[in-house]
Amino acid sequence: MARPTEHGGSAVVIDDLHITYRVNLERKNTLKNFLVKGARGQQVNYREVKALRGVSFDVPKGQCTGIIGANGAGKSTLMRAVAGILPPTEGRIEIRGKVSTLLALGVGFNTALTGRENVLLGGMAAGLTRAGVKERFEEIADFADLGDFIDMPMRTYSSGMFSRLAFSVAVHMEPDILIIDEALSAGDAQFKERAAQKMASLIDAAGTMLLVSHALQTIQDLSDEVIWLHKGRLIKRGNPKEMCNAYLEFLKVGDDKIIMEDF
Numbered sequence: 001m002a003r004p005t006e007h008g009g010s011a012v013v014i015d016d017l018h019i020t021y022r023v024n025l026e027r028k029n030t031l032k033n034f035l036v037k038g039a040r041g042q043q044v045n046y047r048e049v050k051a052l053r054g055v056s057f058d059v060p061k062g063q064c065t066g067i068i069g070a071n072g073a074g075k076s077t078l079m080r081a082v083a084g085i086l087p088p089t090e091g092r093i094e095i096r097g098k099v100s101t102l103l104a105l106g107v108g109f110n111t112a113l114t115g116r117e118n119v120l121l122g123g124m125a126a127g128l129t130r131a132g133v134k135e136r137f138e139e140i141a142d143f144a145d146l147g148d149f150i151d152m153p154m155r156t157y158s159s160g161m162f163s164r165l166a167f168s169v170a171v172h173m174e175p176d177i178l179i180i181d182e183a184l185s186a187g188d189a190q191f192k193e194r195a196a197q198k199m200a201s202l203i204d205a206a207g208t209m210l211l212v213s214h215a216l217q218t219i220q221d222l223s224d225e226v227i228w229l230h231k232g233r234l235i236k237r238g239n240p241k242e243m244c245n246a247y248l249e250f251l252k253v254g255d256d257k258i259i260m261e262d263f
């Protein structure tokens with residue numbers, strides 16, 4: 001049973017989240033090198049990248065929360081953490097419901113298998129029964145619109161085709177929480193249009209969404225609230241138009257001071 005907290009209406013609660021990547025700087029990143037260095041008492045050379053530094057916010061149920069920020073701000077890291085792919089280095093993520101994400105599904109696809117087989121596996125990985133996936137299969141395949149390619153190994157897919165299938169599987173899982181990271185850039189113009197329509201209908205169906213995009217118009221059109229990340233920190237959260245305007249102003253000026261004044 002959900003713990004009664006002050007975040008009663010939240011689908012996701014993120015509390016003081018830190019994520020630090022540990023990057024191995026060794027030229028020879030091999031087990032042998034690691035063991036040889038260990039045996040000689042030498043240190044293996046690591047560098048730490050603090051991708052998220054104490055981020056806290058909650059995602060209200062049934063709303064779309066947009067995430068914006070410059071390259072390297074930590075947006076994808078945050079999405080991977082909410083999807084359960086990356087464990088928090090420090091802090092806490094509480095998820096109330098079934099999460100579906102393009103990231104996790106894309107990662108889970110086995111390119112030696114056909115699209116059809118991957119839909120089955122992906123659906124089951126997302127918590128559906130075999131019968132449940134079969135019931136939805138036609139709709140998923142129709143939406144991805146890959147023609148005969150659905151029965152071809154996925155290694156023969158273009159990256160756009162890969163994304164279309166991943167997107168289609170993700171949005172047909174009826175998740176409680178849907179994570180979309182730049183999904184609208186998946187596929188060609190026609191698919192983008194259909195993807196946007198599908199997302200609008202998902203939002204109407206009151207699903208909770210986390211949406212990461214550099215397309216600020218899309219963010220404004222779809223989000224109820226926007227979070228602005230910069231260098232691993234949450235700078236501001238609030239009304240989509242105001243957040244996007246503030247971010248655009250920052251991009252124009254290109255100066256961290258504009259952020260730090262309010263921070």
Ligand SMILES: Nc1ncnc2c1ncn2[C@@H]1O[C@H](COP(=O)(O)OP(=O)(O)OP(=O)(O)O)[C@@H](O)[C@H]1O
Pocket residue numbers: 021022023049050051069070071072073074075076077078
């Ligand atoms: N696998 C990784 N190993 C080490 N460092 C990483 C890894 N992935 C991301 N980083 C670093 O973490 C920081 C945040 O990266 P992240 O991809 O989350 O940013 P982003 O906001 O999604 O950026 P973009 O808009 O460019 O996609 C960056 O400094 C990046 O270099």
